[in-house]
Amino acid sequence: MSENATDPAPVEPVRASDAESAGPPAPADGPATRPGPRGPVPSGAPALRPPGAVPAGFRWYPRLTRVTDASVVGGVCAGLSEHLGVKVTHVRLAMVLFATLSGAGVVLYSALWVLLPSAPARADAPPVDPRERRHGKALVAVAMVGAVLSFMLTTATGLNVIVPVLVVALGAGLVWQQYDRGGKVSPRSAFDWARVTAGATLVVVGLAVVVLGQVEFAALRSSLLAVVATLVGVGLLSVPVGLRLWHSLEEERAARIREAERSDIASHLHDSVLQTLALIQKRSDDPAQVARLARRQERELRQWLFGAGSRMSSGATTVAGAVEVMVGDLEDAYGLRIDQVVVGGDGAVGDTEEAVLGAVREALVNVAKHAGVDTADVFVENDGRVLSAFVRDRGAGFDPDAISADRHGLAQSIRHRVESRGGTVTVRSTLGRGTEIGIEMPLEGE
Template sequence: MVSGVCTGLAEHLGVRVTQVRVVMVLLATLSGAGVALYAALWAFTSSTPAQSSPGPSAPATSSTSASSGSAATDHRERRRGVALAVLGVVGSVLSFMVTTATGLHVIVPVVIVALGAGLVWQQYDGGGRGSPRSVFDWARVTAGATLVVVGLAVVVLGQVELAALRSSLLAVVATLVGVGLLSVPVGLRLWRSLEEERAARIREAERSDIASHLHDSVLQTLALIQKRSDDPAQVARLARRQERELRQWLFGAGSRMSSGAATVAGAVEVMIGDVEDVYGLRVDQVVVGGDGPVGDAEDAVLGAVREALVNVAKHAGVDTADVFVENDGRVLSAFVRDRGRGFDPDAVDGDRHGLAQSIRHRVESRGGTVRVRSTLGRGTEIGIEMPLEGE
């Protein structure tokens, strides 16, 4: 009736469940021995899910006797079980009072505590539902905990005088305050030690990261430079790439230099790195203003900038160039400048499509403008302006 212990025993022994319940009632009249036995079997034996239940409200952990018949038989058996359970509780209380000369002021709180513990155990039984999920489950757990607390409080307060209890509480509080005051220096010293240890771990981790990065990047590049010291162009290319990677690492994730190719600043960085690695051209870049995603307009400007840098690497006769990119929210501007040999834009052959198609047409087809200023012997500057729609 409570957790299926008698039903499980009856099924295991092959007898009727009423016989087992009668034995439990008789044992309960022996100073509550039957109640203790029932609780011990409930606590220390594993429960299995029921195949069926003897009544509509029987616990899920109850087993069903093989002789369970119709609904009327189940109802009569359940009523008989409730009567036996009540008889067992009453008999255990009376026998306990007679054998120990203890009054109801102790027995009743103990029964209340037992009922509360039973409610909580029924919810958290290993074969039961486990953690509360429904309102009924929470009500069961809350009621059980309340009964346990109230029963224990009645037992304790009934044995203690209030005046002595107040003096005891004051003594306990004073002792705790004294212990707290004495332990403050020790606690502060322990806290400082923990903070110092934490800071030391952080510093050690940072040193380890720095050492790993320097070994994987700078030291490896220096070893390559030593092996290829007879090739100045290759040495310069390796040094430029390592400088760019080291700058990105030092500036950190919040810098524009490591913002990724998904934004204008990141795309400029990736594009310039590609040009430097492929063509051996050193590019000094400056990116100012706002940053944003790369759309069609931004992609056209970046493609024109890359083509201009490629022209510098092929035709200007220099190994350096400057790139300036500015986004003021309305117009994306880009300038590519070199101090090379220069050229006359009007004298460019018609079959040379680098400036006409890859730069002018790419930008102007998106609504932008291209301005070319070049002086023989003094270099070239290409200015690009692209209006940003919807900004």
């Protein structure tokens, strides 16, 4: 070979165990898969690969984690199965065999449960077969019985010591399972609370039995008094520190809340008030448009400050929300300033309410067109039996008896709409002093 020949890229050595466990190469139509506790798992390499060529058939081991959504106790065997690429039943049988060696399998399982992180749940994971879960529970029972018997035979320990230890382990396992699967610090249902309470009770009872079995009852009273005195002393010393820490946390929480409120207020003012002021500056040569923009911004700001925005967010599903929407549309369309008062407006909008609100809308349109004023008042009240509405203005006024026959606004849009549903309409108007239209509608079912 000449000196100028290029040396081939170095190839990393492959372990025999890796090559044997890799299996056949991936077919052309997709990656190779291997069995796992949550269904087929792709055996491809991770995103970050070490430099160098990877031989065909080489398989990277996935990260060793606990698979809690396919677990019987803590997900350790399911995680080992997915990591090693073997059936989960084989891993569980190996754990049962280790458990019969004076409980070594139990210690190994507990250590892995504490040290291994929990794998995130997979949305596409198939559900676990109930028969496989039942087989796993049976193997857990066999492992516990084998561990107890082998430990008793090898250490000559009686049941008076082993039973309390098993009770403590069972209680700790219940609590660990809850916080493993719940994902939250606090339980979320009555069953979760029962599980945590039962686990804590078993731990306390087991420890109490172990301790009381080693204590002479004659000296128990003095020991309890010493413990109580110690606890009282620790409490007296820690109360000032605890109170100061509590006040510090409360102040920090209040500061975060104030900062969030300031941020919300600043965002709202920027998106609404400042933008409207910029528009007013551009339209300063049009007084009518400036007044309309200012009135709309006043209405929006009032809704935001006094909570009306919560009603507006629901649209016209309530009487109060429907009045707000109607007043906003009329103010924007006609430039009329409308001051509204709504009492008992939390009820839903039905056919009866729609008829009354439609008549109110038509009365306000008449004010905008014929009264010659730029303000009007609206009052709506729902007392549970009658829905009442009043529209007042201080405009030109008119004579109801002198209205020509070709004018259908008052007769059709207001009177007929209300009276056809059993309501009454009262019109009081004085030339030069304004008009008041009163509407009373009995609610359906009353």
